[in-house]
Amino acid sequence: MSARRRKRGRGARAPRAVSPSGAAPQPRSPHGARGGSARRRWLVAAATVAALATLAWWVVRPRPTPSLPHPEVSTEAAAESARVAIEVQDWGRALVWVDLLAAREPRNVMRLLGLGLALHNYAWSGGRYARERSAMRTSLERIRLEQRALELMDSAATLAATDEQWARIRHWRGQTYENIGLPVDALDDYAVVLERVPGYAMSVPRQLWVVHHLRDPLADGSQP
Amino acid sequence: MSLLRRCIPLAARMLSAAGAAPLVFLLTGCGPGRPADVPPGEVALHPEHYAHSIAALGFPGARRAYQVGHGSVVGTGETALEWGLVAPRGPVQISPVYFERDGVPVAHWSMTTPGQRVSFEAAAAPCARLGDTSLVVSVRVTAECTGNAPVEVALDARVRSLPDGPHVVPWDAPERWAFQEYWQGRAAYRDGRLVAALDDAASIKSDAPSRSRPAHTDGTGPGALVARCGVRLAPGERRSWDFWMPLYPTRVGARALAADAAHERVAAGARRWWRRILTRAAALETPDTLVNTAWRAALVTLVQCHERDRGRWVPIGSPFQYRDVWLRDGARAVRALAVAGLLDLARDDALTLAEYQMPGGALISQRGQLDGTGQALWAFEQASSLGADAALARALLPVAKRALVWIVHQRQVTAALHSPFPELLPFGDPRDGELVRAQLVGNDAWAIAGCEAVASLARRAGDLLLADRAAREAAAYRVSFSAALAQVRHSDIPPSWQRVGRDWGNTSVAYPTRALSLEDPRLSALAHRMFARAGETGLTCYGPPDSLHTYNGADLAQWAMIAGRPAEARSWLDGVLAHSSSTLGQAEIFSRGDGGFGANLPPHATAAATLVDLLRNMVVSDLRDTLDVGLGASVTWWQGTTLARAPTRFGVITVRLDRPAPDRLRVRLDPCAVPLRVRVPDGLRVTATVTPGTRVLAAEWIEAPPRTGEVVFAVEETR
Numbered sequence: 001m002s003a004r005r006r007k008r009g010r011g012a013r014a015p016r017a018v019s020p021s022g023a024a025p026q027p028r029s030p031h032g033a034r035g036g037s038a039r040r041r042w043l044v045a046a047a048t049v050a051a052l053a054t055l056a057w058w059v060v061r062p063r064p065t066p067s068l069p070h071p072e073v074s075t076e077a078a079a080e081s082a083r084v085a086i087e088v089q090d091w092g093r094a095l096v097w098v099d100l101l102a103a104r105e106p107r108n109v110m111r112l113l114g115l116g117l118a119l120h121n122y123a124w125s126g127g128r129y130a131r132e133r134s135a136m137r138t139s140l141e142r143i144r145l146e147q148r149a150l151e152l153m154d155s156a157a158t159l160a161a162t163d164e165q166w167a168r169i170r171h172w173r174g175q176t177y178e179n180i181g182l183p184v185d186a187l188d189d190y191a192v193v194l195e196r197v198p199g200y201a202m203s204v205p206r207q208l209w210v211v212h213h214l215r216d217p218l219a220d221g222s223q224p
Numbered sequence: 225m226s227l228l229r230r231c232i233p234l235a236a237r238m239l240s241a242a243g244a245a246p247l248v249f250l251l252t253g254c255g256p257g258r259p260a261d262v263p264p265g266e267v268a269l270h271p272e273h274y275a276h277s278i279a280a281l282g283f284p285g286a287r288r289a290y291q292v293g294h295g296s297v298v299g300t301g302e303t304a305l306e307w308g309l310v311a312p313r314g315p316v317q318i319s320p321v322y323f324e325r326d327g328v329p330v331a332h333w334s335m336t337t338p339g340q341r342v343s344f345e346a347a348a349a350p351c352a353r354l355g356d357t358s359l360v361v362s363v364r365v366t367a368e369c370t371g372n373a374p375v376e377v378a379l380d381a382r383v384r385s386l387p388d389g390p391h392v393v394p395w396d397a398p399e400r401w402a403f404q405e406y407w408q409g410r411a412a413y414r415d416g417r418l419v420a421a422l423d424d425a426a427s428i429k430s431d432a433p434s435r436s437r438p439a440h441t442d443g444t445g446p447g448a449l450v451a452r453c454g455v456r457l458a459p460g461e462r463r464s465w466d467f468w469m470p471l472y473p474t475r476v477g478a479r480a481l482a483a484d485a486a487h488e489r490v491a492a493g494a495r496r497w498w499r500r501i502l503t504r505a506a507a508l509e510t511p512d513t514l515v516n517t518a519w520r521a522a523l524v525t526l527v528q529c530h531e532r533d534r535g536r537w538v539p540i541g542s543p544f545q546y547r548d549v550w551l552r553d554g555a556r557a558v559r560a561l562a563v564a565g566l567l568d569l570a571r572d573d574a575l576t577l578a579e580y581q582m583p584g585g586a587l588i589s590q591r592g593q594l595d596g597t598g599q600a601l602w603a604f605e606q607a608s609s610l611g612a613d614a615a616l617a618r619a620l621l622p623v624a625k626r627a628l629v630w631i632v633h634q635r636q637v638t639a640a641l642h643s644p645f646p647e648l649l650p651f652g653d654p655r656d657g658e659l660v661r662a663q664l665v666g667n668d669a670w671a672i673a674g675c676e677a678v679a680s681l682a683r684r685a686g687d688l689l690l691a692d693r694a695a696r697e698a699a700a701y702r703v704s705f706s707a708a709l710a711q712v713r714h715s716d717i718p719p720s721w722q723r724v725g726r727d728w729g730n731t732s733v734a735y736p737t738r739a740l741s742l743e744d745p746r747l748s749a750l751a752h753r754m755f756a757r758a759g760e761t762g763l764t765c766y767g768p769p770d771s772l773h774t775y776n777g778a779d780l781a782q783w784a785m786i787a788g789r790p791a792e793a794r795s796w797l798d799g800v801l802a803h804s805s806s807t808l809g810q811a812e813i814f815s816r817g818d819g820g821f822g823a824n825l826p827p828h829a830t831a832a833a834t835l836v837d838l839l840r841n842m843v844v845s846d847l848r849d850t851l852d853v854g855l856g857a858s859v860t861w862w863q864g865t866t867l868a869r870a871p872t873r874f875g876v877i878t879v880r881l882d883r884p885a886p887d888r889l890r891v892r893l894d895p896c897a898v899p900l901r902v903r904v905p906d907g908l909r910v911t912a913t914v915t916p917g918t919r920v921l922a923a924e925w926i927e928a929p930p931r932t933g934e935v936v937f938a939v940e941e942t943r
Binding site: 179 | 531
């Protein structure tokens with residue numbers, strides 16, 4: 001959904017380069033006898049200008065705001081609902097609200113990150129806390145959600161406006177890899193975060209934990 | 225037009241476009257045809273070795289399977305039909321569940337009491353009106369007077385949710401076990417959906433729940449829906465009743481489904497379809513009929529353990545509790561299906577496994593299972609090489625290349641961090657049989673196999689640079705692996721480099737991964753430690769000595785056979801066959817004491833896969849650069865064994881072993897472009913070669929040049 005909106009946005013800007021005022025003036029004919037032909041040329045030019053003007057108006061015309069999902073729910077209320085759902089680890093509900101927020105603000109990097117994390121939580125942790133069955137029926141469905149989650153995080157990182165935003169996104173990408181059980185992939189993310197934002201508070205302890213366990217996998221006890 | 229009929233052309237077009245045209249027939253269900261044209265099957269009576277007799281009636285594409293047993297019950301995990309004799313004259317004996325001798329999964333069992341026997345025949349098949357993820361099971365119940373006097377037979381059929389014995393609740397079963405249930409005619413409805421239908425002759429009490437007066441049932445036991453089939457039979461006389469049940473409760477009416485669910489039609493359809501599949505697969509015939517039936521039963525398990533996703537087949541772990549994909553199981557399924565000649569399924573499964581790639585290149589299906597990358601790569605190579613499929617290699621090469629980069633990077637990082645076991649994969653926390661978070665030996669063995677697989681795939685796809693690079697990575701990785709083994713100071717091969725955990729992936733270091741030389745003495749020590757612990761069973765233990773595992777010792781059995789110790793492989797095979805169900809399915813883990821398997825129901829797809837792989841390799845093996853014949857064949861097998869239509873890396877061949885005279889052994893096979901090595905069975909020794917061009921290599925081996933079609937040699941008893 002967010003991708004479709006971005007595409008529509010790009011399409012709206014591009015035609016502005018076409019301007020009727022840029023059309024070259026047509027030369028007048030010195031000969032009255034050939035006035036018919038000149039008139040025809042004038043008419044063609046006028047029609048062309050009118051068509052271009054119409055096209056320009058069509059492109060830049062004011063349009064109603066596209067309908068948002070659940071318009072009755074304010075963004076603030078949706079954010080609060082997402083926060084509560086995350087707090088009680090109801091990942092299914094969290095996904096619903098975070099998805100709504102990301103759909104409303106598709107270029108908001110924190111919304112994209114939130115959606116990625118919600119997908120990741122839903123994939124591994126199920127619909128609600130202590131549910132007997134996993135949220136996904138098969139690992140194939142689960143892995144697809146993880147792949148989508150990581151894609152969203154990559155998009156968010158690309159759009160990040162500040163180093164802090166970028167670091168936060170890449171940190172959570174690393175955390176996602178860590179949860180999947182790929183410690184070296186996680187470490188790669190923590191390392192680039194700390195390279196760009198030295199001392200980034202969230203990544204320092206995670207990097208230490210992963211490095212420590214790569215050197216000593218049995219640390220903290222690992223046998224049942 | 226029915227849903228299935230509408231779906232088939234679309235799916236067929238998709239698969240055809242994907243180059244998988246042979247799969248199309250798998251989508252066409254049981255197909256049309258007159259039931260009378262399909263001969264009935266012969267019941268294969270095998271002993272039940274587990275505490276409970278349970279069989280799976282499934283079908284590829286379905287999202288569940290019917291559980292038959294324990295006892296006289298058939299269930300979907302959501303609804304069950306249970307039969308019981310009313311006021312029997314004496315104790316009722318219920319037999320185990322049996323399938324048919326040709327391998328067809330049509331279930332048979334009986335209830336016997338003095339003077340009467342009630343026999344059951346159950347078959348499952350797709351039904352167009354129910355869609356392509358559901359099935360219908362039809363059960364024909366036949367009562368017979370077996371005494372000298374007439375007998376009154378009264379049989380109750382009850383609708384319930386779950387059977388009393390071991391069972392599995394499917395993922396998509398309801399969360400609450402409360403229903404409004406009623407009869408409509410002879411059809412049972414729960415919450416407005418059809419769950420079962422009875423024979424027209426079944427009687428239902430006048431005050432039984434009806435649509436206008438439904439009953440409320442709570443819980444998983446029997447509810448208010450009970451019907452009775454009664455008849456008086458003279459000696460020798462019989463009477464049959466038919467029942468059927470959709471796999472999922474449905475809103476399609478009973479009348480609309482009745483014709484499709486007719487027993488003759490379902491049973492004939494199932495037999496026709498499964499016979500067709502088994503005819504297409506490689507056929508193994510030995511003098512041991514139990515082995516032959518086990519081969520077919522294993523293939524049936526592997527085929528029915530398939531679901532469909534976005535037009536591709538998906539290999540799942542079992543028909544019941546493991547309806548999911550684990551790369552560690554899926555890879556085994558790919559190999560087994562490929563060696564058994566079901567290459568279209570193997571190819572499709574391999575493509576499905578490729579979907580598990582993460583952006584970083586790892587292939588992972590379950591949290592922390594780092595062996596998945598190597599296993600998936602190995603499976604790609606199996607499907608591609610056994611199918612001589614360069615197009616598949618090209619299709620999978622981008623995935624394989626990214627996976628190789630991931631493996632190399634993992635090793636670089638563990639080296640850069642000065643891990644105690646550098647240049648290996650990092651720790652994994654697989655939450656599976658290993659029961660530990662550590663650097664797992666099996667992960668590295670599979671990753672080495674993965675690097676070799678990339679080299680092979682790249683060669684087949686024509687990317688020689690990548691092939692060279694992957695081969696060099698594999699060689700370097702082996703050096704690191706050997707260094708770690710030297711460093712770990714273990715008497716054999718530990719489960720992890722940290723020496724903790726349970727034996728799991730470490731059993732695969734020789735076969736199939738070839739991470740370690742077959743001659744390495746640690747392998748012998750590992751096999752001895754694991755097999756000795758399970759005593760005379762031929763199997764291995766998992767955890768406590770009372771828990772036996774069916775497939776965990778399979779790779780060591782393969783190694784033993786390749787290393788020239790076929791008796792150990794046959795011992796494992798005997799152990800598996802002696803601990804199988806009456807339908808020749810294998811539980812994953814069971815109690816040595818009482819045969820109980822808890823909720824880990826048979827059959828298990830990986831047990832089936834390893835059984836198929838071993839049996840095939842016992843007759844013909846292409847692990848080396850020669851074609852090895854008779855590696856695991858006993859003297860008895862040389863009385864006449866045929867493996868027909870068997871794909872090998874050197875082509876599809878048929879191999880025959882026989883003994884045309886007491887002092888002569890003979891191999892006949894389709895000629896291949898590689899040299900042939902024939903293993904002389906234990907108990908015999910070669911006295912001379914008869915076929916020109918062949919020579920005795922050692923006491924146990926005859927060598928023949930490429931393109932040899934027959935090898936005859938003289939033997940004598942060694943004892």
